[in-house]
Amino acid sequence: MKVLLFGTCLAGTFRESIIQGAVRALQRAGAEVLIPRGLTCCGQPAFNAGDWEDARRMARHTIGVLEAAGDVPVVLLAGSCTAMIRHHYADLFADDPAWLPRARALAARTYEFTEFLVDVLGVTDLGVRFPYRITYHPSCHLLRALGVDRQPRALIAALHGAAFVELPHADECCGFGGVFSAEFPEIAHAMLERKVANIAATQADYCLTADPSCLLHIQGGLRRAGVPTRMLHIAEVLGETWQKG
Amino acid sequence: MDALRQAVRKALADEALQAALDANAERRRAARERAHATLPEPWEVMRGRAAEVRADILAHWDEVLTRFVARARANGFIVHQAADAAEARRIILDIVAAQGPAPRLVAKSKSMVTEEIALNAALEAAGHRVVETDLGEFIVQLRHERPAHIITPAVHLRRQEVAQTFHDLLGMPYTEDVAAMTATARRHLREVFLQADVGISGVNFGIADTGGICIVTNEGNGRMVTTLPRVHIAVMGAERLVRTPEDLALMLELLPRSATGQDLTVYTTLIHGPRRAGEDGPEERHLVIVDNGRQRLAQTPLADALRCIRCGACLNACPVFREIGGHAYVGRHGEPTPYPGPIGIVISPGLFGSEKFGNLPYLCTLCGACAEACPVEVPLPELILRARAPQPATRHSPPATRHSLFATRHSLFATRHAPPFRSFLALYARLATRPHLFRRAQRLLAAATPLLARLLPIPFLQGVGVSEETGIANEESGITNEELGIANEESGIANEEPPFAIRHSQFATRNSPFATRLTALDGEILPAPDMTTAGEAIVRFLQREEVTEVLAWAPEHLPAEVTAALQRAGIAFCHGEPAACRVGLTGAALGIAATGSIVVPSGAGRPQAASLLPEIHIAVLRRGDIVPDLTTALRRLDLAAAGMTAIITGPSRTADIEMTLTLGVHGPRRVVVVLVG
Numbered sequence A: 001m002k003v004l005l006f007g008t009c010l011a012g013t014f015r016e017s018i019i020q021g022a023v024r025a026l027q028r029a030g031a032e033v034l035i036p037r038g039l040t041c042c043g044q045p046a047f048n049a050g051d052w053e054d055a056r057r058m059a060r061h062t063i064g065v066l067e068a069a070g071d072v073p074v075v076l077l078a079g080s081c082t083a084m085i086r087h088h089y090a091d092l093f094a095d096d097p098a099w100l101p102r103a104r105a106l107a108a109r110t111y112e113f114t115e116f117l118v119d120v121l122g123v124t125d126l127g128v129r130f131p132y133r134i135t136y137h138p139s140c141h142l143l144r145a146l147g148v149d150r151q152p153r154a155l156i157a158a159l160h161g162a163a164f165v166e167l168p169h170a171d172e173c174c175g176f177g178g179v180f181s182a183e184f185p186e187i188a189h190a191m192l193e194r195k196v197a198n199i200a201a202t203q204a205d206y207c208l209t210a211d212p213s214c215l216l217h218i219q220g221g222l223r224r225a226g227v228p229t230r231m232l233h234i235a236e237v238l239g240e241t242w243q244k245g
Numbered sequence B: 001m002d003a004l005r006q007a008v009r010k011a012l013a014d015e016a017l018q019a020a021l022d023a024n025a026e027r028r029r030a031a032r033e034r035a036h037a038t039l040p041e042p043w044e045v046m047r048g049r050a051a052e053v054r055a056d057i058l059a060h061w062d063e064v065l066t067r068f069v070a071r072a073r074a075n076g077f078i079v080h081q082a083a084d085a086a087e088a089r090r091i092i093l094d095i096v097a098a099q100g101p102a103p104r105l106v107a108k109s110k111s112m113v114t115e116e117i118a119l120n121a122a123l124e125a126a127g128h129r130v131v132e133t134d135l136g137e138f139i140v141q142l143r144h145e146r147p148a149h150i151i152t153p154a155v156h157l158r159r160q161e162v163a164q165t166f167h168d169l170l171g172m173p174y175t176e177d178v179a180a181m182t183a184t185a186r187r188h189l190r191e192v193f194l195q196a197d198v199g200i201s202g203v204n205f206g207i208a209d210t211g212g213i214c215i216v217t218n219e220g221n222g223r224m225v226t227t228l229p230r231v232h233i234a235v236m237g238a239e240r241l242v243r244t245p246e247d248l249a250l251m252l253e254l255l256p257r258s259a260t261g262q263d264l265t266v267y268t269t270l271i272h273g274p275r276r277a278g279e280d281g282p283e284e285r286h287l288v289i290v291d292n293g294r295q296r297l298a299q300t301p302l303a304d305a306l307r308c309i310r311c312g313a314c315l316n317a318c319p320v321f322r323e324i325g326g327h328a329y330v331g332r333h334g335e336p337t338p339y340p341g342p343i344g345i346v347i348s349p350g351l352f353g354s355e356k357f358g359n360l361p362y363l364c365t366l367c368g369a370c371a372e373a374c375p376v377e378v379p380l381p382e383l384i385l386r387a388r389a390p391q392p393a394t395r396h397s398p399p400a401t402r403h404s405l406f407a408t409r410h411s412l413f414a415t416r417h418a419p420p421f422r423s424f425l426a427l428y429a430r431l432a433t434r435p436h437l438f439r440r441a442q443r444l445l446a447a448a449t450p451l452l453a454r455l456l457p458i459p460f461l462q463g464v465g466v467s468e469e470t471g472i473a474n475e476e477s478g479i480t481n482e483e484l485g486i487a488n489e490e491s492g493i494a495n496e497e498p499p500f501a502i503r504h505s506q507f508a509t510r511n512s513p514f515a516t517r518l519t520a521l522d523g524e525i526l527p528a529p530d531m532t533t534a535g536e537a538i539v540r541f542l543q544r545e546e547v548t549e550v551l552a553w554a555p556e557h558l559p560a561e562v563t564a565a566l567q568r569a570g571i572a573f574c575h576g577e578p579a580a581c582r583v584g585l586t587g588a589a590l591g592i593a594a595t596g597s598i599v600v601p602s603g604a605g606r607p608q609a610a611s612l613l614p615e616i617h618i619a620v621l622r623r624g625d626i627v628p629d630l631t632t633a634l635r636r637l638d639l640a641a642a643g644m645t646a647i648i649t650g651p652s653r654t655a656d657i658e659m660t661l662t663l664g665v666h667g668p669r670r671v672v673v674v675l676v677g
């Protein structure tokens, strides 16, 4: 099966090993992975900042690139970007008869990475050995905006040699919120401290998540607090593109 | 620094507040989840129906409101409709002024709409004395503060602070004993209830089909202010309507569970007009229906916010509220809003204008915990996103001038804080439609990250570079992120809808028998096989309590056997000074098994005071009159036939001081149901 991989702008800028991991994992699961040239950002930052005009321009760009790349499933490496395309593109073009059907068509073939592996490809065990104590942070958009929770947990449960510990108050927000953590860093810090304390309590070697933004935000908090647990994207684990330390 | 940021910093630095907010968030969450488990049907099903009920009201608002007003008038309410806050204040001031020269004494029970229209300040400016009678509000008023939460106004205070306030302002010896503090408030406020010229309450729901209003409280102050003063003014947001008693029952299954985690509030009062012949209660009932921006809001993309039933669950679920509390939600120039939290950051700009409160929708990470908790499915994250957009959801064709990469839009930035970040976002958006520049910018940004991480207090930037494998062999996976060209042929893959995970709330059994439910709420049961034994049991109870007089329903409304037993034992029916009577004795029209409630309608010879003023309330209930649930009860009753119908669920209670449960704050401390048959 051919898939279009949208690595998301954050991973593309700050952490390419997530994209590379996803490529390998999807290939291992039997997919032919294509990364369309010209993808940039889905428009979520502008949308969340209340700037719908900019968001529409970015959305049109994204729709255009993905249409030209072929009518095959689109896989994203972040819950929030998936929610943006799946739910909010239709909001953006609610009054635009030309773009609304195109937005809907794209939404219908867009999947979050773990959701695609488990629900579409039907794969949970990629034969990856990960002999560590681990926990999982369900990012808010993945959990609540998309209702995707079973899938990442199934992928994690299938890791070989891993000891899983449930994260206390797992479903509480880490405080990133995009625009939010830039505009209210004090509150974002306070929320992050809670998340960091909960992660520290698990004494996990690695905390897995499926969203690059929460990953980097929480990693920043762990580093500041001197907690040795490291954040990894599930794609990095499944594609074995992470490194120790 | 702007006012909002200052307020946020102040809240974060306030340790007492932080401790209180933590306790609030955790207890409320646990209580809400417990209460969901006792719902008669699954939570998702019930809240879906409740959302439909409220959406339907808003779709036919004019029609429903018109019917409600007509029926309320027919029931004897004097109905006023106020377009805005100023008009509402003027109407209320006129009613109070008509009771005699200032100062008049006004007793208030908690009402967010009166906060919204700044009523207290207006009454005080006119020379009147206003006393808030909800324990939390009373404390907050004594301290000249504002409520910090729409359900638990004093959530930000620790018991030591309350103790000091009571000591300083009520002359009470300093004690941190919550029960003692509550008793002091009870004594102090009892005088206020008895002497007040006017009682002012809010309204939880107006019932269009019956022309009545429903008010829920736990302490009993809501019943006091709507029963004792000669004049009652109910102030209601124009959208707070349901059509039928059945719809009301559905709302009442959800509202208290969502608000405080109770299956039903202690007092659910249904009011259908002023006192009828032979009843107690106010001679005049006014209903002031306040629009104040609601009709306008209904025309905007924020309209769904009008479904809100003000339960406060979204506040309790919100991780941002948990960090900063209600007082930190201030407008651009430091104006407080009566509505904090997720719903507040939508309706504050929505009702009062984004010039003032357009900064508030940014106090949110879009985590969605609020929407998950909302009993009427208000799509809060969507509305918050819309509240951020200057011209939401309008058709848009990009003006020709917007091609310059560095075009700035001052109209947008002039009113926002953090302009550097805004400028960055605008630039980013411009780059995003130019892939090559975008890719270059990404590399530049990545390279600059270590520097930025040192300069900016953004944890995200400090998280970059940890555990990332650099220089992974792209050759190995056979891809380069940028250079890969792809085939463009049709693939013929079916676009299946992905199966979504659905999170079920627990199903739970219920219909626990009436007695079990009531005793779980600290109510008491005196079982009796027949009325004769019931009469004897009541007499024995009164003798044990050394009571010789009862404030009771008239003898002809009590079972003859009970009246006879009382008379034989020489127990008098109190008529003179009702407030002095320790025990009230009434019948009950119905019992409700699911919640352990009794239904006590008013009527000639059936004073409401008997179930409200005394310390102990004894109610005689026939086992055959127990119905399974609230819906059946409301269906069975002829609501408009009684001026007031009180649905009483256990003794009066409060948890306003440090969430410590205390019984008997205003209403009876003990509720004894004599269960006959």
Ligand code: SF4
Binding pocket: B258, B307, B308, B309, B310, B311, B312, B313, B314, B315, B343, B370, B373, B374, B375, B376, B377, B378
């Ligand atoms: S928006 Fe929903 S959760 Fe929030 S107060 Fe209103 S009804 Fe309750």
